[in-house]
Structure formats: C-alpha cells, structure tokens
Amino acid sequence: MTDLRLAPYAAATLRLALGVMFLAHSVGLKLLTFGLPETAHFFVSVGLPAWLGYLTFAAEAAGGVLLVLGVQSRWVALSLVLPLVGAIVWVHAGNGWVFTAPNGGWEYPAYLVILCVVQAMLGDGAFTLGAARSHDRRHSAAARSTLRR
Numbered sequence: 001m002t003d004l005r006l007a008p009y010a011a012a013t014l015r016l017a018l019g020v021m022f023l024a025h026s027v028g029l030k031l032l033t034f035g036l037p038e039t040a041h042f043f044v045s046v047g048l049p050a051w052l053g054y055l056t057f058a059a060e061a062a063g064g065v066l067l068v069l070g071v072q073s074r075w076v077a078l079s080l081v082l083p084l085v086g087a088i089v090w091v092h093a094g095n096g097w098v099f100t101a102p103n104g105g106w107e108y109p110a111y112l113v114i115l116c117v118v119q120a121m122l123g124d125g126a127f128t129l130g131a132a133r134s135h136d137r138r139h140s141a142a143a144r145s146t147l148r149r
Helices: 007-034 036-045 050-069 073-095 107-122 132-148
Strands: none
Touching: 007 036, 007 050, 007 073, 007 107, 036 050, 050 073, 073 107
16 A cells, blocks of 8 residues: 555655756766767767757756756656657667667666656655645645545
C-alpha cells in the first residue's frame, strides 16, 4: 500500500534526480564537455540535422531546470520522453542493451523514459514552484478520503 504521507517526497526526489540528470547531460556533457558545435556535428554524423542538436540541448537544459524547480513537472517529464526515444532509435539501438557497450547501448535512455513516465504519473510532489501544487494537494486530500472509506 502507498504511504500517502511520503508519496509527495518520493515524487520530489524523483523529480530532483531527473532534473539534475538532464542538467548534467545537457550543460555538463553537451555544452561544457563537447561544446554545442561538436554536439551538432554528432547529430549530423548519425543522420540528423545539426539544428536538432541545439534544440535537444535547449530542451534538456530547460527541462532540467523546470524539473528541479517543480514547474509543470508532468508535462516537462512527458516532453523529455521524445529526445530520449530519439536517442534510443538514432544513436543507441544498434549498440545492444548494455550502456557500457561501445557507443552506449539503449538500457540507460530506456530507463530514463520509464522514469519520466513515472514522474508524469506522480506529478510535482513536494517542494515545488509550479502552479500544479494546489491541484496536487486537493487530489491528495481526495485520495486520502477515498482510502478511509
């Protein structure tokens, strides 16, 4: 049975972990390690347009910030599924399952897809700046009321 007292903190923990991961992958890896021109070049090397590298960076960086702040986490998490599926299809699918395979397998991006879907199902959780906060509180109260019956 779900512990309704801890569920908002569990959702917040997942949200923060996802947000930090997307920031590390976008700002840490794409911007600071490889640079955006090299990231765009990589996208071209796998058959994608260069501009998509810049767009993916922006989506991951903005999504990471929004997740950390807890702003519309459901929609942000769902929107980040698209670049993850793209990474699986265009970059990692042919490399096998395990991410430690040469050029990385599809295990890790697939796992992140699942985490994003779970975040979308859970909502913002605790410690948010998002407008969904009051809605989540009302929903939690309704869920507790239903469970007491």
